[in-house]
Amino acid sequence: xxxxxxxxTVYTENQIGLLNRIAIIFSRRKINVESLNTSPSEVxxxxxxxxxxxxxxxxxxxxxxxxxxxxxxxxxxxxxxxxIIWQELALYKVPTDIIAEHVQVExxxxxxxxxxxxxxxxxxVFEVAGHRxxxxxxxxxLEPFGLIEFVRSARVAIIKASDGFHEKLKEFxxxxxxxxxxxxxxxxxxxxxxxx
Amino acid sequence: xDTLQINKDQVKPTTKTTTSISGSxxxxxxxxxxxxxxxxxxxxxxxxxxxxALYDYNDRLKHILVRHExxxxxxxxxxxxASGEVGVVFATSGPGATNLVTGxxxxxxxxxxxxxxxxxxxxxxLGTDAFxxxxxxxxxxxxxxxxxxxxxxTEIPAVLAKAFYIAKSGRxxxxxxDITKNAQMQxxxxxxxxxxxxxxxxxxxxxxxxSYVEEAAKLINExxxxxxxxxxxxxxxxxxxxxxxxxxKSGIPAAxxxxxxxxxxxxHPLGVGMLGMHGNYGPNVLTNECDVxxxxxxxxxxxxxxxxxxxxxxxxxxxxxxDPAEIDKNVKAExxxxxxxxxxxxxxxxLIEPKVYPAWLQHFKxxxxxxxxxxxxxxxxxxxxxxxMGEVLKELNALTNGDAIIVTDVGQHQxxxxxxxxxxxxxxxxxxxxxxxxxxxxxxxxGAAYGDPSRKTVAIIGDGGFQMTLQELGTIMQFKPDVKxxxxxxxxxxxxxxxxxxxxxxxxxxxxxxxxxxxxxxxxFGIPGKSISKREDLQSSLKEMLDNKGSxxxxxxxxxxxxxxxxxxxxxxxxxxxxxxEEI
Numbered sequence: 001x002x003x004x005x006x007x008x009t010v011y012t013e014n015q016i017g018l019l020n021r022i023a024i025i026f027s028r029r030k031i032n033v034e035s036l037n038t039s040p041s042e043v044x045x046x047x048x049x050x051x052x053x054x055x056x057x058x059x060x061x062x063x064x065x066x067x068x069x070x071x072x073x074x075x076x077x078x079x080x081x082x083x084i085i086w087q088e089l090a091l092y093k094v095p096t097d098i099i100a101e102h103v104q105v106e107x108x109x110x111x112x113x114x115x116x117x118x119x120x121x122x123x124x125v126f127e128v129a130g131h132r133x134x135x136x137x138x139x140x141x142l143e144p145f146g147l148i149e150f151v152r153s154a155r156v157a158i159i160k161a162s163d164g165f166h167e168k169l170k171e172f173x174x175x176x177x178x179x180x181x182x183x184x185x186x187x188x189x190x191x192x193x194x195x196x
Numbered sequence: 197x198d199t200l201q202i203n204k205d206q207v208k209p210t211t212k213t214t215t216s217i218s219g220s221x222x223x224x225x226x227x228x229x230x231x232x233x234x235x236x237x238x239x240x241x242x243x244x245x246x247x248x249a250l251y252d253y254n255d256r257l258k259h260i261l262v263r264h265e266x267x268x269x270x271x272x273x274x275x276x277x278a279s280g281e282v283g284v285v286f287a288t289s290g291p292g293a294t295n296l297v298t299g300x301x302x303x304x305x306x307x308x309x310x311x312x313x314x315x316x317x318x319x320x321x322l323g324t325d326a327f328x329x330x331x332x333x334x335x336x337x338x339x340x341x342x343x344x345x346x347x348x349x350t351e352i353p354a355v356l357a358k359a360f361y362i363a364k365s366g367r368x369x370x371x372x373x374d375i376t377k378n379a380q381m382q383x384x385x386x387x388x389x390x391x392x393x394x395x396x397x398x399x400x401x402x403x404x405x406x407s408y409v410e411e412a413a414k415l416i417n418e419x420x421x422x423x424x425x426x427x428x429x430x431x432x433x434x435x436x437x438x439x440x441x442x443x444x445k446s447g448i449p450a451a452x453x454x455x456x457x458x459x460x461x462x463x464h465p466l467g468v469g470m471l472g473m474h475g476n477y478g479p480n481v482l483t484n485e486c487d488v489x490x491x492x493x494x495x496x497x498x499x500x501x502x503x504x505x506x507x508x509x510x511x512x513x514x515x516x517x518x519d520p521a522e523i524d525k526n527v528k529a530e531x532x533x534x535x536x537x538x539x540x541x542x543x544x545x546x547l548i549e550p551k552v553y554p555a556w557l558q559h560f561k562x563x564x565x566x567x568x569x570x571x572x573x574x575x576x577x578x579x580x581x582x583x584x585m586g587e588v589l590k591e592l593n594a595l596t597n598g599d600a601i602i603v604t605d606v607g608q609h610q611x612x613x614x615x616x617x618x619x620x621x622x623x624x625x626x627x628x629x630x631x632x633x634x635x636x637x638x639x640x641x642x643g644a645a646y647g648d649p650s651r652k653t654v655a656i657i658g659d660g661g662f663q664m665t666l667q668e669l670g671t672i673m674q675f676k677p678d679v680k681x682x683x684x685x686x687x688x689x690x691x692x693x694x695x696x697x698x699x700x701x702x703x704x705x706x707x708x709x710x711x712x713x714x715x716x717x718x719x720x721f722g723i724p725g726k727s728i729s730k731r732e733d734l735q736s737s738l739k740e741m742l743d744n745k746g747s748x749x750x751x752x753x754x755x756x757x758x759x760x761x762x763x764x765x766x767x768x769x770x771x772x773x774x775x776x777x778e779e780i
Binding site: 012021024061065066072073169 | 341343344362524
């Protein structure tokens with residue numbers, strides 16, 4: 001099986017120490033985490049992790065089961081890039097005087113969909129939200145003009161096929177859960193043996 | 197961030213009357229409510245308020261003062277394994293907590309329900325490198341099923357309820373609760389203890405899908421050479437009866453993993469022996485000849501499977517397990533039957549046709565005969581003068597009649613004990629299977645003796661392993677649990693020596709271990725003992741040990757360079773198991 005980029009979405013309780021519990025599932029297996037984001041989710045009190053790794057599907061599936069095994073994890077999904085809408089946010093700090101002198105920079109920024117967040121006498125900060133190659137491209141463009149600082153956020157992703165977690169959470173709160181709450185439905189997606 | 201998730205249905209009704217108690221008292225009240233009888237522990241600065249409270253609970257809770265915290269957790273493991281209840285441990289912060297690490301890792305990999313309470317420095321000192329402060333939560337995260345730090349006493353009842361529920365439900369495992377000293381001392385309004393039976397993010401038991409059971413039954417009914425392999429899941433699920441019914445109706449030969457041992461009486465006609473690196477010949481070879489392999493409550497450890505790409509490739513695999521993460525982890529299952537085997541086995545038994553497989557079973561017997569001729573006969577009835585470990589087990593079986601709890605350490609004696617010990621009832625084999633923790637047996641035997649005082653507990657230990665935790669003789673001296681200590685002394689770190697002999701051109705690198713006079717050591721602890729090396733003393737000495745009122749140490753000198761066979765050499769397939777050194 002081929003390695004490719006997978007985005008893992010994990011719905012969890014909001015508990016101290018859970019980040020570590022999830023992180024060590026990767027580090028124990030010497031798997032590099034390309035990107036990790038924690039945020040609130042569509043459901044109040046439920047936390048959402050977005051993790052990007054480069055692995056084979058077989059490995060990703062096993063990792064998701066290990067993640068779901070953690071007591072405070074409600075659910076873990078994994079998706080390939082074409083199954084999600086995703087963005088990363090990048091910030092670029094450049095010297096204002098150079099930017100002002102070079103008209104083509106402005107055009108380049110337009111082409112890259114950048115916005116100015118701050119404009120000061122000494123520097124300007126641009127932001128770009130987009131895919132990795134888009135934010136990477138702008139670095140290349142700005143470097144000749146004295147890029148002072150660059151930072152990029154972790155990936156955030158929306159699953160195209162997801163109906164959100166509201167309904168699912170209700171199942172989890174029942175003492176007698178529905179089948180869906182009791183099992184990982186991603187298991188049914190790709191494997192013959194789990195398809196009923 | 198929220199510090200604790202409490203479900204709405206766990207919030208106590210406001211009409212309840214409250215009393216003011218300390219966090220420490222709340223811990224002990226939780227223990228009483230959970231039916232804890234015995235605590236294994238060691239006091240220290242950061243857990244002193246709990247020990248102070250314990251002073252007043254002395255009539256209701258038995259506390260066994262061990263000699264090292266590792267001893268406490270191994271004892272709790274032995275207690276849990278023999279009794280089926282949760283083992284409970286107290287330790288202080290810093291070194292007290294770090295001394296639990298080996299036991300936690302052991303309990304994690306062997307799915308043993310243990311709840312450890314560690315003291316911690318005052319909350320305001322966290323992160324200041326205070327005296328005896330260590331980050332025990334982060335140290336133990338990979339080796340606990342769940343852990344949590346309490347900094348406020350009001351959390352204690354709900355956290356303890358969660359701890360016990362998580363430790364024993366689903367696939368059991370160790371839980372560690374770290375309680376800061378201020379929380380132990382803090383008084384709060386206590387509204388009583390409510391057991392936890394639901395955590396919304398935690399699904400201990402997958403719902404059984406009937407369709408999987410039906411598919412499994414179909415495979416089994418159509419099989420010509422089916423083979424059952426079972427592990428500790430049968431014991432942990434308390435499903436021994438259901439399991440026996442299943443194999444007796446199906447007529448399928450069944451082999452156990454080291455952890456599954458004693459779930460089925462060892463002399464059961466369908467029991468064909470032990471799997472794994474030093475398991476029996478037939479079960480290993482025929483794993484690669486069966487057409488349907490039914491794995492029940494086991495996790496395809498590498499010591500069971502040998503080389504995975506040569507493991508049961510011809511077979512369709514049915515895997516019954518409570519832990520979804522085990523399905524397809526090492527071996528791909530044709531039909532995964534998720535669930536508690538206490539539920540899934542009766543469903544499966546219902547759907548299978550009663551059958552017998554005389555020719556197939558005979559196949560196992562033929563292999564057994566070869567093993568008898570080439571290995572077992574000489575091991576149990578040696579022609580030489582020097583005693584073998586196997587004949588000690590043979591004599592022990594004759595005296596215990598398979599009713600004792602056998603606790604083993606790790607190494608050659610462990611393999612020999614598990615190969616030859618006779619068991620009539622479940623929860624009789626207590627050993628460190630997954631982690632292979634030398635030093636496990638003595639403290640675990642102390643725990644097992646408390647866990648089931650109705651049975652004799654025999655700790656079989658090597659000369660190396662015994663020296664790792666022999667300080668626990670002090671615990672035996674003080675509290676007098678009845679533990680029979682059987683040291684099989686081959687004057688070597690035998691298993692490592694065996695590998696050095698077989699795979700490292702006999703370069704014996706630091707396996708030549710000298711031992712103290714074990715009988716004198718025991719004597720120092722007020723424990724009677726004896727050392728023998730002659731066959732004519734064997735039976736009478738074992739009898740003397742077993743009949744002695746209270747603990748007894750018997751050292752038996754056995755052959756120095758005896759090897760354990762059969763063996764699946766590392767990196768080979770199970771069918772490449774060898775019966776002797778010459779075959780390697």
